[in-house]
Amino acid sequence: MDINDLRAIVTVLSFVSFVGIWVWAWSRKNRERFEEAAQLPFRSE
Template identity: 80%
Template sequence: MDINDLRVIVTVVSLVTFVGIWVWAWSRKNKARFDEAARLPFQSD
């Protein structure tokens, strides 16, 4: 195993992590929670 194999592994792991975060952020079950968090700065005490 040389440095290029390590670079490929890190790239693939990074891509899988990115896609996982993207899917989690755009999932329908999180929409209500994210909408509520987006309105927090505009709510008054």
């Protein structure tokens, strides 16, 4: 195993992590929570 193999593995793991976070962020079950969090700056008490 040389440095290029390690670089390829890190690249693939980074891409898989990115896709996982993207899927989590756009999940329908998280939409309501994110919409509520987006409105926090506009609420006045």
